[in-house]
Amino acid sequence: MRDLSQLYYFEKLLEEADNDLVREGAAQGLHAVGSVCSLIPEPLLNLPGCFSVRLRAPRTGSIDIGTYYMSSLLCECCRAVLERAVEGGYQFLDCIIAPDACSQMNRCVENIEHLNCIEKEGFFVSYCDAPMKSDDAALRHYVRQMRTHVLAPLQEKFGVDISDESLRRAVEQHNQICSLLQEMSAYRREENPRITGYEFAVLCTASYCCPKALLIDRLASTAEELRTREPDAGPAFRVKVVVAGSEIDDPGLIRLMEEAGARVVADRFCFGSLPERLPIALNDAEDVLTQVCRHYLQMGKCPRYMNAEKVAERQDYVHQLVQEYHADGVIYQQMKFCDYWGYERAYASKNMRERFGVPTLSIDRPYVTGNSGQLRTRFQAFVESLEIKKL
């Protein structure tokens, strides 16, 4: 296939947390809001006057300082983010707004705050309590928390307009990004997809880490390019897989899978597009904040949701993706030391095999995967096992 003309540009954006578009946004006087979890609805962090940046630690080397502060027993992603903060990699942030969702990421943010890693004047951190169920009581709680610990501080500190009209504009912008990504994602359903999993992961990850307003044109032109892109005559892959699990903020891991012959056709992980990049439908009958929160509550597939319906829904959803995207198997992956995904991976991968009959690879992995030989071997073996089933 012909290379996507903008791919290199997007790849460069992912090499730094403080990338070109983030700097451009800051230069325009926008406030950079650090985010660490999908449980804070993105449109709330992208109200006019600010933009969200999901924290990553690209090109991580040593995480010794992060390990000193958080011990070697915590998730490497959290340690790497803290390390990057200590190194001064997030000095561009005006605030961090974090849910007390996963305790490890919460500790990471608390360390950033108490070690005064970010010296920008007026920098603050706001924590909120995110619901763990998806019923009406949880929705009311969610709305209250978002109003008190997200919107109120943004208005108070930065003078951000938090009116319904302003929220609608943020949702509209969010939906533009989502629609573009969904359009590109749909190509992955093709028998011979015209976009690779790696390419899509680069585009999707960038959508979490850059000011959305500055990204839309580039994404639109890539979507335009894809409309007429011709895939190679013969498939350049051996099997198709769905990837599910904890966060993957480095598309390099997807590339590693694809180099082993597994085309990633669906991404059900943090920083992925399913279901996080589904547009938010708004009506005129209800206040916008409630509608946004309901969308996130109903769509959320984080293993943190503890009610039995959600537990079953998560697995059904992955199975549904396998069918919709014509995948041959599922790769359940988790960041080592992640409690949520440690259990979910074991339970879901077992059910995926036994209940749905879908071949499943279950792995844990470090934050920095690079060209991990061990992982490559696991992926290759899985691809071969799927190929054998096709004979």
Next chain:
Amino acid sequence: MGKQMGSEKLGLFYTGRKAKKRREWRGVRDTFYDYLQWLRIWGVLIGFAAKPNNVKAFFRYRWMVNYLVVPDFFDRHTEGMRGTQLRITHTALSIVVIDMCKAMTRMFRADPNCGNDGKLRKKMVLFDENMMSEIMNGFPNLIWTSVEVPAVYTCAMMVQDGVVHYTDAAQTYGVPSDVCPMPLAELGVALEDDYPRIGACAVHCNTTCDGSLMGNSIEGQYFGIPTFELAVPIRHTYESVEPYAVEEIQNCIAFIEKHTGETFDWNAFFRSMELFNAETQNMLDWFEISRTKYPQMIGTNLALYRYCVYQATGGRYEVFRKVEQKLNRYVQWGYEQKELVCREIRHRAITWGVQSAYYTAFTVWLQNCWGVAALVDMLSLCSTRMVDTQDREQALKDLAYLYGKMIMRSRSNGGYEVGVEDLWRFCESFDVDVVIMYCHMGCKAMSGYHGLFEEEARKRGIHLIWVNHNLMKPEDGSRKDMRMEVNRYMRTVFREEPLDPSLEDFDDDRNW
């Protein structure tokens, strides 16, 4: 060998095998008292084992074998003690054992594998291990029960490797080994089909940690009965979470009413909460004495007793009122007589983090070997707010507040203020110079503060002694390893000699 504390070389009792060389001689009076108590515990156990349902349970459930060593559990926790301390320990721990025996007897009577009493089974509401039972105070005709407590939690206290089989089972299933061993073992018991299947319905909670929540989710499928997931706000210190916390408690009550046909009885609830408040007040009084030079109700006595009344019994049983009156008399007497908990108190300490279940007698060793009195532990420092016993609306708010501050989650959830800052406040309040920092390998919530603890302690001139363990997996950090970390600190930083040199290095790897 005599009635004075420290007259026995306690380390010489350890032979490297399961049992010790001999029992301790504590002088005529104390030895006689200890012996009578020892007989009493045997009496309780024999009474327990004489019931046919319980005998069946011994053959049906692998974990039951751990309870054969209850007398040794008492010996471990009374090591080196004399006078008032000895009496406090026997009084506090024996009521816990008696309460457990009663609960297990009821459990096995209802269990389809043993007594198969269907009527009783329908009166039981199953709570997960980490969840406090106070909601059940409003259902006097129902029985609160937790199958995980006897199957996992107390098992690991009786026998150090008592639940390793179950952690292995969960790991074989595919759960990684780096998670907390407690929910891991609980899941393992479910996977091995080793829980009594009882209860009209179940209530699971999002306490105490991410792993515990996830373990409960999977276990919920195992029991196959209607289950309510009680989502207690994580940021429990925020005022903004109160409406939701109250609503969840109300939803939980409605769920229990729906599945049992019972109605919440406010009068019964208020009666029980009056006792619960009295228990809280007693604890506060014990804390006051612990702030003096002559602390009495400390260490494991405080911890294990408090876990029982705060989480499990929660004001429902009048017998605890009598026990507390007795404990109060002992504590007051010991204080007035200026009795020390060990031969010499060199350091006043707080234990922070999660204590090891396989070495609950660690604080007893601290006293005997190095003269470190562990005045209070993190898990006991939960809510001290009295629950309103007149106004229903306020009582619900108090109950919601209480559930936010269940044991462990009151510190592991809620953020830096309750996890770190409160420690320094307690250090000042109890006038301590040492903090025993339990580093529980599977507990991510507390490990995430590691560096901040170090830096803040240095600023305040408080000695932090890190003690690594893995809660229920002694193979990851043995009892001896735990002691070695204290020994090293005492020798190299404090440059002290042990009170009892025989306790500095001994082999108890194979002990129960």
